[in-house]
Amino acid sequence: MKARTDRTKTNSTSHAERRAQWFVTRLYSGDMTAADESELHRWLAEDPGHRQAYEHLLHLWDLSGDLVGDKDIAALTRGALRARTRTGFDRRWLGLAAAVVLAVVTGVLGRTFLGTTxxxxxxxxxxxxxxxxxxxxxxxxxxxxxxxxxxxxxxxxxxxxxxxxxxxxxxxxxxxxxxxxxxxxxxxxxxxxxxxxxxxxxxxxxxxxxxxxxxxxxxxxxxxxxxxxxxxxxxxxxxxxxxxxxxxxxxxxxxxxxxxxxxRLQSWRSGRVRFEDQTLMDVISEVNRYTRVKVLIEDSTIADLRISAVLNLDQVEMTGQVELLLSSLEDIHPIKVVRHPDRFVLIANPVGT
Amino acid sequence: MDEDRALMASNASKVVQFPRKDGVSDALQRIALEHGPALRRFVGARLSAHPDHEDVVQETFLRVARQEDVEEKLSRSLDSVRSYLFSIATNVIRDSYRKAVTRQKYDDLTRDRARARGLESSAEEVVSAQEQLGNVKAAIMRLSPECRDAFVLNRFGGLSYREVADTMNVSVSMVEKHIMRALAEIRRRVDRDQ
The missing domain is CATH 2.60.120.1440 (Jelly Rolls)
Structure with missing residues (x-):
């Protein structure tokens, strides 16, 4: 809330544009939550410019779909599939292959097919x-x-x-x-x-x-x-x-x-963990499942704060993702994060100090 | 706000009934249960300014039911099924929008009001849509390789963000960043030419 009122007018156009991009991207992710949805409606009602930016991007998104039969675009898509799937065949073939594979084979899309032993x-x-x-x-x-x-x-x-x-x-x-x-x-x-x-x-x-x-x-x-x-x-x-x-x-x-x-409980399958109105204690014990660097709550007065947040799962940079989540909590809750090399410690940060 | 929540809650608990035939209805009951809330949320966010959400949801389910390989499609992973449902819902929304525009034009013409203007603007619209599409394509062709691959795999390869992430060996949040970047570039290109 505070951050929003502080923002200068010159910034607001590109900020609205970024928010619109974010909403459209989230919309097609398949795991937009009720909280995201009400945030979107609130944001749209805030300023006619927001709705315009959002509708315009949706229009361009839809329009891009008409390129599906375009030769160049089809070539790009095939190229991307070939380049990115190292072995060069697509996953439907793998499904068939699975039936005849005897040994353990690592799948192209991070799936491993187990043999018939x-x-x-x-x-x-x-x-x-x-x-x-x-x-x-x-x-x-x-x-x-x-x-x-x-x-x-x-x-x-x-x-x-x-x-x-x-x-x-x-x-x-x-x-x-x-x-x-x-x-x-x-x-x-x-x-x-x-x-x-x-x-x-x-x-x-x-x-x-x-x-x-x-x-x-x-x-x-x-x-x-x-x-x-x-x-x-x-x-x-x-x-x-x-x-x-x-x-x-x-x-x-x-x-x-x-x-x-x-x-929500199964949201980890799509690469992120969602928290909706849960206690800080529950959120942190969940976060600790994903990283070697641990988060500790030092102050019991903050353990029951109600939190809504998202943790992105990133196998390469999980600590960074945890840090991102914690600093977003710092912005909107009376919490302070003390960073150590091997742990993050959360303490109370009374409002106004 | 509270009203919104109550509305959402009542939508979420609604289970769509389908006529029983060829076992297709079983599959539909399943998707209505597993994906209904997410689909309603999606349609609600797409049609924030219009009231006919439920019609779109029902039409989406009906179109899915008409697909021949419905069982195979629905047995795929959660995010692939969602991705598929949302693309069908998007088509439903676009089709109904087109119908509405056509009807509006027809009404204008029969009312014999601003006939010439109506015809002119429709010709202009066609040209402008083609130009816009050309610009969208040009923007996509000029994206950085990573960003372009992520966008085309999702948009034209039919892969969900998760599948794109697995294919490109990056995180889902990285894929989302690429998609946002692609949208920004497309918009910049289209705006420049208007």
């Missing part, structure tokens, strides 16, 4: 890293920063053990076998569906984007689809698409019809 495999990611693996049944699993799983598939069932961290699963349908993922004291069973599981210490969080899953305690398992269907209702908790369930100690909470929250 019956041995269990350990998959893991370093801090700040994310990776997608296509399993041999066609399911894909994306590991978020600092995660480890064990994949153990055989004719009896598809079993995954989540050691620690967070995974997103797009489960392929299998007429015979269910897919189970064990995390802490719980087992999640799925047929064909998309969901994420996040295990942090004793806290387990499950968010279902599509289909439904069943959650039960560690002792109950239904490797066969028929058994699973028969006992689907008995002894397990059923989560439908749009549900978020958390388990901690003996506490269990389920939020239904919360597709927005599911989206």
């Amino acid at each position: 019956d041995e269990a495999q350990i998959l893991e990611t370093a801090l700040g890293d994310q990776q997608t693996f296509v399993l041999r049944d066609g399911s894909s699993v994306t590991l978020n920063s600092g995660s480890r799983i064990l994949v153990d598939f055989d004719s009896l069932g598809r079993r995954i053990l989540l050691d620690f961290g967070e995974v997103f699963l797009a489960v392929a349908k299998d007429p015979e076998r269910t897919l189970t993922i064990r995390a802490g004291d719980h087992v999640v069973t799925a047929l064909g569906t998309k969901f994420s599981v996040h295990l942090a210490g004793h806290r387990l969080e499950i968010a279902v984007a599509e289909g439904r899953v069943a959650v039960s305690d560690d002792n109950i398992r239904f490797p066969r689809k028929t058994e699973f269907l028969a006992k689907f209702e008995a002894g397990s908790l059923i989560l439908d698409a749009g549900s978020v369930a958390t388990f901690e100690e003996d506490q269990q909470t389920v939020q239904e019809d919360s597709i927005g929250e599911v989206e």
